[in-house]
Amino acid sequence: MSSDKKTTKFDLSSSALESGIDIAKSFVDKLVTPPIEELGLLVKDQISYWRFNNQIRILNKAKALCEKNKINIKSLPPKLLCPYLENASLEDDNDLQDKWAALLVNMVDSEQNIQNHVFPYILSQLSKDEFDLLESVLIEKKKRIFDLSKELSEFIETRSNIENSLKLKIEEQKAKLEKLSPDGKFVFSSEAMQTKSSIRSIETELRSLAYKELVLRRQISAPQSIPEQNIKEFEIANIIRLGLAKVVYEASAGTHSIDIPGDRESSYTSVDFDIEIETETSTILTELGELFIDACREKTA
Known part of the structure; x- marks a missing residue:
């Protein structure tokens, strides 16, 4: 047939x-x-x-x-x-x-x-859901960097004025405290205590300015985490396989106890440490992931 x-x-x-x-x-x-x-x-x-x-x-x-x-x-x-x-x-x-x-x-x-x-x-190799998630993560990162960079720029521009203003406030509070403390002896009045507390608070704020720029720069350069609750396990595995994301580990030591035996006949003292170490993992967008998603998006003026 x-x-x-x-x-x-x-x-x-x-x-x-x-x-x-x-x-x-x-x-x-x-x-x-x-x-x-x-x-x-x-x-x-x-x-x-x-x-x-x-x-x-x-x-x-x-x-x-x-x-x-x-x-x-x-x-x-x-x-x-x-x-x-x-x-x-x-x-x-x-x-x-x-x-x-x-x-x-x-x-x-x-x-x-x-x-x-x-x-x-x-x-x-990507599904629509996988691409959409990565794109949303990149958009969020760009927004975070934009907002923090703007804050950093404004801080650098105004830092000198802020420092001068805080120093002036400290001098004003110290002058006030001197009036409340005749002969250089500190008076434990309610007003004097509040003035001294105010000086310490302003001094702390002044010192914090030295670290604010560093903190902002670290926040700007920080990697962007991928919210794994919004994606299935096999999908995140696929994204990692393609090099668009990677898992990072962060270890932190918790409280620990020290036990010292009370044996008087021992010629030495032994110390046992119980240290609790917690390990946290997160999945972050890689540089390749950022470049790839950017390359697949329409450039706007």
Whole structure:
């Protein structure tokens, strides 16, 4: 019993595809040399309509972003563009297609130097939930750095005036205390006690200024933690596998007791320590993770 094998052919010149193909092809021709026909990037033997259609959509989105942001396009080497198109063709989620388009736009932007061969692979390995979580973490970090940097700048600008103001307050309180303490003898009156307490408080505030800049700089450079309660265990494992996040350990010593035996016949004293050490772990966004998420986002003026 014989059966006939039927081969489905797509009419790429049909009215349904002609417009989209022409737009995408004209855009890709600007990205790579030699011409697209010699590479066979979009239309290959046996390529499925589904993958081809995904490529068309993503390329047209990229073209629209380039026009919107007036991107000066540079060409990409086939070694980078071919894997990009191959991986992008498998993505049918509309939101992630936007990320693929943004990644291509950033790679072809002549004002940027993004030609990382691993980024298309990483994007192909992420789900929408995983990407959205990492993007929200990066946005939160950028906001934190912006707010703290603004606070640091204002502090540095006003620090001298704040110090002078505090020193003046101390002198005023000391002068007040001298009036309340005739002959240099301290009077234990309620007002005198309050004045002395006020001096100590202002002196403490003055000393704290020396550490405020250091604290702010440390907060600015601190890594951003990923809220693991918002993601499944296998998803965080995937993010770590891709190098976008890593686990860090922090150890802290707790209270401990010392036992000294009361044996009078011993020629020496032995001391036993019971030390409690607590280890905390957190998952943080890596530098690679930041660079990758940034590369997949549309740049705004």
